[in-house]
Amino acid sequence: MAIDTNIELTDAGDPSAFLIEPPRSRTKRTGRKSRTNFEMLAWLFMRLSGIVLVFLVLGHLIIQLLLDGGVSKISFAFVAGRWASPFWQFWDLLMLWLAMLHGANGMRTVINDYAERENTRFWLKVLLVTATVFTVLLAAWSSSPSTHNQLSAGRTRQPTVMQVHKYDTVIVGAGGAGMRAAIESTKRSRTAVLTKLYPTRSHTGAAQGGMAAALANVEEDNWEWHTFDTVKGGDYLVDQDAAEILAKEAIDAVLDLEKMGLPFNRTPEGRIDQRRFGGHTRDHGQAAVRRSCYAADRTGHMILQTLYQNCVKEGVEFFNEFYVLDLLLNEVDGQTRTAGVVAYELATGEIHVFQAKSVIFASGGNGKFFKVTSNAHTLTGDGQAAAFRRGLPLEDMEFFQFHPTGIWRMGILLTEGARGEGGILRNKHGERFMEKYAPVMKDLASRDVVSRAIYTEIREGRGCGLDGDHVYLDLTHLPPEQLDAKLPDITEFARTYLGIEPYTDPIPIQPTAHYAMGGIPTNVQGEVLKDNDTVIPGLYAAGEVACVSVHGANRLGTNSLLDINVFGRRAGIAAAEYAATADYVELPENPAAKVVELLEGIRTGTGEERVSDIRSELQQTMDTNSMVYRTESTLKQAVADIHALKERYKNISVMDKGKRYNTDLLEAVELGNLLDLAEVTAVSGLARKESRGGHFREDYPTRDDVNFMQHTMAYREVDADGKDSIRLDYKPVVVTRYQPMERKY
Amino acid sequence: MWVDYQLTVDPKIRVLDAINTVKWEQDGTLTYRRSCAHGVCGSDAMRINGKNRLACKTLIKDVNPEKPITIEPIKGLTVLKDLVVDMDPFFQAYRDVMPFLITTGNAPTKERIQSEEDVQRFEDTTKCILCAACTTSCPVFWNDGQYFGPAAIVNAHRFIFDSRDEGAEQRLEILNDREGVWRCRTTFNCTDACPRGIEVTKAIQEVKRALVTRRF
Numbered sequence: 028m029a030i031d032t033n034i035e036l037t038d039a040g041d042p043s044a045f046l047i048e049p050p051r052s053r054t055k056r057t058g059r060k061s062r063t064n065f066e067m068l069a070w071l072f073m074r075l076s077g078i079v080l081v082f083l084v085l086g087h088l089i090i091q092l093l094l095d096g097g098v099s100k101i102s103f104a105f106v107a108g109r110w111a112s113p114f115w116q117f118w119d120l121l122m123l124w125l126a127m128l129h130g131a132n133g134m135r136t137v138i139n140d141y142a143e144r145e146n147t148r149f150w151l152k153v154l155l156v157t158a159t160v161f162t163v164l165l166a167a168w169s170s171s172p173s174t175h176n177q178l179s180a181g182r183t184r185q186p187t188v189m190q191v192h193k194y195d196t197v198i199v200g201a202g203g204a205g206m207r208a209a210i211e212s213t214k215r216s217r218t219a220v221l222t223k224l225y226p227t228r229s230h231t232g233a234a235q236g237g238m239a240a241a242l243a244n245v246e247e248d249n250w251e252w253h254t255f256d257t258v259k260g261g262d263y264l265v266d267q268d269a270a271e272i273l274a275k276e277a278i279d280a281v282l283d284l285e286k287m288g289l290p291f292n293r294t295p296e297g298r299i300d301q302r303r304f305g306g307h308t309r310d311h312g313q314a315a316v317r318r319s320c321y322a323a324d325r326t327g328h329m330i331l332q333t334l335y336q337n338c339v340k341e342g343v344e345f346f347n348e349f350y351v352l353d354l355l356l357n358e359v360d361g362q363t364r365t366a367g368v369v370a371y372e373l374a375t376g377e378i379h380v381f382q383a384k385s386v387i388f389a390s391g392g393n394g395k396f397f398k399v400t401s402n403a404h405t406l407t408g409d410g411q412a413a414a415f416r417r418g419l420p421l422e423d424m425e426f427f428q429f430h431p432t433g434i435w436r437m438g439i440l441l442t443e444g445a446r447g448e449g450g451i452l453r454n455k456h457g458e459r460f461m462e463k464y465a466p467v468m469k470d471l472a473s474r475d476v477v478s479r480a481i482y483t484e485i486r487e488g489r490g491c492g493l494d495g496d497h498v499y500l501d502l503t504h505l506p507p508e509q510l511d512a513k514l515p516d517i518t519e520f521a522r523t524y525l526g527i528e529p530y531t532d533p534i535p536i537q538p539t540a541h542y543a544m545g546g547i548p549t550n551v552q553g554e555v556l557k558d559n560d561t562v563i564p565g566l567y568a569a570g571e572v573a574c575v576s577v578h579g580a581n582r583l584g585t586n587s588l589l590d591i592n593v594f595g596r597r598a599g600i601a602a603a604e605y606a607a608t609a610d611y612v613e614l615p616e617n618p619a620a621k622v623v624e625l626l627e628g629i630r631t632g633t634g635e636e637r638v639s640d641i642r643s644e645l646q647q648t649m650d651t652n653s654m655v656y657r658t659e660s661t662l663k664q665a666v667a668d669i670h671a672l673k674e675r676y677k678n679i680s681v682m683d684k685g686k687r688y689n690t691d692l693l694e695a696v697e698l699g700n701l702l703d704l705a706e707v708t709a710v711s712g713l714a715r716k717e718s719r720g721g722h723f724r725e726d727y728p729t730r731d732d733v734n735f736m737q738h739t740m741a742y743r744e745v746d747a748d749g750k751d752s753i754r755l756d757y758k759p760v761v762v763t764r765y766q767p768m769e770r771k772y
Numbered sequence: 773m774w775v776d777y778q779l780t781v782d783p784k785i786r787v788l789d790a791i792n793t794v795k796w797e798q799d800g801t802l803t804y805r806r807s808c809a810h811g812v813c814g815s816d817a818m819r820i821n822g823k824n825r826l827a828c829k830t831l832i833k834d835v836n837p838e839k840p841i842t843i844e845p846i847k848g849l850t851v852l853k854d855l856v857v858d859m860d861p862f863f864q865a866y867r868d869v870m871p872f873l874i875t876t877g878n879a880p881t882k883e884r885i886q887s888e889e890d891v892q893r894f895e896d897t898t899k900c901i902l903c904a905a906c907t908t909s910c911p912v913f914w915n916d917g918q919y920f921g922p923a924a925i926v927n928a929h930r931f932i933f934d935s936r937d938e939g940a941e942q943r944l945e946i947l948n949d950r951e952g953v954w955r956c957r958t959t960f961n962c963t964d965a966c967p968r969g970i971e972v973t974k975a976i977q978e979v980k981r982a983l984v985t986r987r988f
Contacts, residue, residue: 288873682800
């Protein structure tokens with residue numbers, strides 16, 4: 028069904044909006060305590076007088092009814108007779124006085140509000156004074172003129188060609204990893220955080236289920252089991268030294284967040300509560316274990332808010348809506364070192380060069396090249412693309428996680444915690460199909476296993492709905508109180524977006540593109556590698572943009588909130604300590620040239636191709652050819668489609684040619700990043716002729732540890748004609764405790 | 773200045789999807805903020821048919837598509853371009869209430885103990901996503917940009933009633949100000965506007981009571 032609708036939008040695009048309404052800013056408020064106590068008294072008086080008035084009036088009426096036998100007797104003579112009694116005289120006078128004062132005080136507050144309007148202030152003040160004189164009791168406290176908006180304050184923006192800033196440490200991205208790093212590095216070095224959004228808009232806030240740590244608050248657990256689960260979950264492509272650090276430092280990471288103020292759900296003893304999650308087991312796979320520390324189904328939101336709160340506390344310097352477009356490297360004595368980054372200020376269209384001793388990329392994932400995805404519009408792999416274009420490798424990009432439970436067609440995430448709380452996946456016959464695929468862990472098997480199971484059900488004709496293209500997440504057997512307390516947000520999503528009541532009806536779901544296991548390769552200190560083992564001094568990465576690799580071929584649920592905290596902190600400390608000893612690297616000549624060329628190329632482009640068309644075709648081909656099931660032919664199709672789209676991308680044009688808040692231009696740049704990264708994903712996947720974790724090849728359905736137990740390293744090569752291609756290399760996996768075994772849940 | 777756009781859409785899509793369609797197909801210069809598209813990031817608070825809402829949490833069918841849907845920027849903050857407003861005063865008010873846990877003494881080795889009842893006292897206000905829908909629906913804020921506004925008070929409430937926090941007195945002094953909680957006229961616009969269902973007005977009243985009784 029479709030309907031015609033008319034949307035009207037205000038368009039304040041012209042700059043005169045600035046002149047009509049100058050920016051508001053807040054002035055410092057001091058020395059107003061005497062007025063304040065008056066306001067408090069006035070508020071108290073309002074409440075008390077209101078309550079007493081109600082009692083007086085009701086009392087009068089009730090006594091009248093009781094003593095005098097009904098309302099019908101009320102007459103003027105009757106009331107006049109009453110007034111002979113001093114008691115009733117006092118009663119009614121008090122009533123009258125209170126009513127007057129209550130009204131006068133109310134008037135005063137209203138007038139006070141209007142008196143603050145700059146244009147009519149004088150006359151209202153006259154009225155105010157008259158009003159206060161009129162109410163005798165309040166005359167003593169006459170109202171003073173108040174401050175109003177400071178017109179001159181606020182940012183004034185003088186467009187210039189390029190601004191250069193100098194910081195010890197620059198952090199790109201203000202999600203969980205970026206802000207965790209910022210909290211550490213601000214204490215140790217002069218730090219700037221650049222984000223293309225506002226920090227609290229970051230997609231860490233969309234994470235729901237929890238953060239794993241073997242606290243053993245509710246049942247026996249230890250970090251070694253957690254390490255094993257992480258390695259097994261990642262289908263043995265995990266670097267085991269990194270996984271061990273992740274699991275060990277998880278405990279302090281959770282406790283640190285609690286000390287920063289994060290409101291975790293609690294056990295009856297008042298300790299941090301924990302719940303079950305996919306792939307987390309006791310004693311190497313014996314049974315599910317309660318390891319995920321959580322705050323209802325909004326753990327990511329709480330982590331993001333808590334980290335931002337602590338950034339405010341530490342005085343972290345943010346550059347909001349600064350979009351980093353390029354990484355600056357320079358050769359010093361034959362060694363590649365970090366010089367800084369180039370950013371585009373969204374508000375003004377200005378180019379800023381940030382010279383820095385160390386740079387941390389924490390810019391998040393790149394899931395927006397899929398159509399059905401839980402990723403935000405803004406997750407376009409900007410950090411990965413910037414590094415890749417500067418010749419740095421991208422590791423394991425073929426491994427992309429599909430979360431089993433996204434809202435049907437929309438892809439909005441419904442947490443695995445729903446199954447941790449007892450939710451069950453059912454096909455169209457109402458069968459609990461996960462019993463077939465994972466006899467021990469059932470619905471709590473790892474995400475790649477569950478997503479494949481869902482698609483198998485759908486392909487074999489057991490999907491639900493008219494098209495048979497989804498299955499159900501059934502929460503109806505759980506008590507409504509449990510859903511309200513533990514899963515309030517996702518039940519609300521079901522109501523808002525599907526019109527479904529989860530108390531009584533199952534929720535239609537399908538796997539949704541969720542998380543990039545791959546990214547910029549780093550070591551366990553967060554230092555970026557430029558090949559299999561050489562680090563680039565001063566360059567760091569943490570969070571989804573990075574590949575440590577703790578997630579291997581498939582990330583366990585709750586391990587990403589852990590990853591950002593553990594490796595965000597490590598990168599923050601390492602970067603600041605490096606900056607304390609290192610010198611600035613000289614900026615390359617004309618540092619912003621590449622960015623200016625890119626932006627002006629798009630801005631002045633006159634081609635006929637539209638950004639949104641290319642983007643939706645890219646998403647379509649990735650969904651069709653590079654999702655849960657892949658084969659040689661689908662991946663080849665994806666590569667061919669992407670190449671064709673990249674050709675068309677050269678002929679795009681944007682409608683918005685302006686400088687201020689040009690999001691049209693921004694979306695075009697983001698599409699360029701997505702195209703590059705989608706190509707890396709498909710090309711890496713094509714070369715990996717085995718099935719492992721999130722990468723499942725129907726033509727090679729088993730894991731091949733002989734040939735492919737190694738990380739893919741993809742490099743961008745540019746030949747003499749300026750044509751670029753992708754070169755693949757491989758890096759060995761670090762194995763310490765656990766030899767590869769068959770993976771069963 | 774109003775611009776009319778006409779489009780045919782499925783009534784079950786979000787208003788944000790409709791705006792995206794306009795931007796992608798009709799007018800690339802249309803500018804607004806958006807990110808997560810499911811009501812957790814707080815980027816796309818707008819005035820839709822005269823009411824503050826998140827464009828990504830409002831479906832077309834819920835705003836009477838028979839008539840033109842009007843979309844304006846949120847009120848009380850300077851409009852920079854189309855639906856983009858200057859958020860700096862809003863975040864400044866937030867920073868002014870010291871929105872972080874204040875503790876004294878040595879931190880415990882493990883976590884601080886807190887009962888589930890103590891968590892429940894401030895649980896409602898932890899849901900805030902700082903979208904500014906409440907603050908920009910407040911008539912007092914429209915009149916006077918100096919007022920802290922509901923969102924800042926909600927975030928102060930979140931810490932004042934946290935049993936682990938020791939900075940409540942300082943925060944209450946900040947809010948015991950002409951531009952603080954006493955400016956609230958209990959209009960309930962904020963509670964209506966909140967996309968997260970926070971009882972904003974109630975939280976403000978609780979802060980007022982805490983100021984009178986000094987119990988929190």
